Amino acid sequence: MKKPEQNKPLVTDIYTADPSAHVFEGKLYIYPSHDLDHDGGDNDNGDQYRMEDYHVFSMDDVDSPVVDHGEVLHMKDVPWVSKQMWAPDAAYKNGMYYLYFPARDKDGIFRIGVATGTSPAGPFKPEPNYIPGSFSIDPAVFIDDDGKAYMYFGGLWGGQLEKWQTGEFVDKPVSRPGDDGPKGTEPALGPIVAEMSDDMLTFKGETRELKIYDENGSPLTAEDIERRYFEGPWVHKYNDKYYLSYSTGETHYLVYAVSDSPTGPFTYKGRILEPVIGWTTHHSIVEFKGKWYLFYHDASLSGGVNHKRCIKFTELKYNPDGTIQTINPYPDK
Numbered sequence: 001m002k003k004p005e006q007n008k009p010l011v012t013d014i015y016t017a018d019p020s021a022h023v024f025e026g027k028l029y030i031y032p033s034h035d036l037d038h039d040g041g042d043n044d045n046g047d048q049y050r051m052e053d054y055h056v057f058s059m060d061d062v063d064s065p066v067v068d069h070g071e072v073l074h075m076k077d078v079p080w081v082s083k084q085m086w087a088p089d090a091a092y093k094n095g096m097y098y099l100y101f102p103a104r105d106k107d108g109i110f111r112i113g114v115a116t117g118t119s120p121a122g123p124f125k126p127e128p129n130y131i132p133g134s135f136s137i138d139p140a141v142f143i144d145d146d147g148k149a150y151m152y153f154g155g156l157w158g159g160q161l162e163k164w165q166t167g168e169f170v171d172k173p174v175s176r177p178g179d180d181g182p183k184g185t186e187p188a189l190g191p192i193v194a195e196m197s198d199d200m201l202t203f204k205g206e207t208r209e210l211k212i213y214d215e216n217g218s219p220l221t222a223e224d225i226e227r228r229y230f231e232g233p234w235v236h237k238y239n240d241k242y243y244l245s246y247s248t249g250e251t252h253y254l255v256y257a258v259s260d261s262p263t264g265p266f267t268y269k270g271r272i273l274e275p276v277i278g279w280t281t282h283h284s285i286v287e288f289k290g291k292w293y294l295f296y297h298d299a300s301l302s303g304g305v306n307h308k309r310c311i312k313f314t315e316l317k318y319n320p321d322g323t324i325q326t327i328n329p330y331p332d333k
Contacts, residue, residue, distance in 0.1 A: 003063050007329060009301050009310035010066050011057060017309035018087030018282040019295040020140070024120035028059040028288055030295065031090045031099065032311050049307050051085050054101065056122050062288065072122025073099060073115050080113065080129050082106050087232070087282055090120070091141040091200065093149060098200050099124040100151070102137040109169055110160050112139045112153060114201055133194070133203050135169065136161045141196065142235040142262060149196035150262050152210070155231030156181065156249060161189055187219035188228035191246065193263055210244065211265040212257050220268060226251045227268050232282040235262060239322055245272055247280050254283055254296065256324060271326045279306045285316060292316040294327060
């Protein structure tokens with residue numbers, strides 16, 4: 001394969017999205033979702049995303065060819081899954097690699113599963129059931145310096161997060177996805193966090209919502225669609241601060257908030273990435289050989305078809321005060 005270029009598709013023979021990037025064994029490993037090529041239309045529930053399996057990709061360096069390690073997990077191998085294996089993440093602990101993934105169970109409810117393997121390139125063997133107490137989409141696992149691991153997850157609309165406000169799944173009819181969530185100046189829903197058990201297969205305790213505040217200490221509101229949480233949480237640590245980054249959804253930004261604790265509360269700071277071609281984006285942030293990189297996706301490879309996306313990367317830079325410099329995804333234009 002040809003050498004990768006920043007802000008250009010990393011993979012062109014299949015459609016990929018939602019890249020979760022990690023440094024394992026001295027290499028960059030990327031765990032994306034796999035968009036199937038079909039001609040169906042799009043809707044707000046995300047029914048167009050018909051992903052069934054996962055591939056793993058690796059790069060020896062940021063200018064090295066991208067290696068496709070092939071299919072490492074398929075929905076047919078996961079007993080509880082009915083469809084839609086969406087954005088995954090991976091982690092390493094206890095001498096084992098863990099692949100976390102959301103999918104609809106037999107009742108059509110999004111849950112989060114886990115599969116294990118001895119190599120970052122897979123294959124991965126799934127646990128027979130989803131993680132007890134898990135729900136919604138977009139798992140991201142952060143392991144702190146003290147060895148404690150946390151999973152962050154949740155997405156609005158097709159991600160079903162609104163339906164879990166009582167602690168149980170309530171699927172009441174709405175005219176538009178999200179209508180059963182907070183409105184106007186009510187506090188927006190935030191992502192969910194749970195500390196992982198030592199074996200990384202279950203939650204250690206109860207899940208709870210992360211709080212995201214503005215610069216005045218007030219909760220971000222539901223109507224603040226340029227800043228409030230929508231989906232795709234990611235947590236990384238820089239200069240002893242915890243950075244929660246996420247997608248705003250319908251306004252198409254990647255933004256971030258900062259905290260002194262991995263469980264928040266977080267204070268909104270600004271934008272990371274301006275809108276890309278396609279409905280939204282999903283990302284990860286990783287340090288590799290002394291530099292920081294943003295991995296993201298857009299729909300440029302398909303000419304803007306939202307369910308035919310491609311993963312990309314670009315360097316991410318900090319200002320002296322720890323804020324992140326906003327990135328233009330199309331610097332040549």
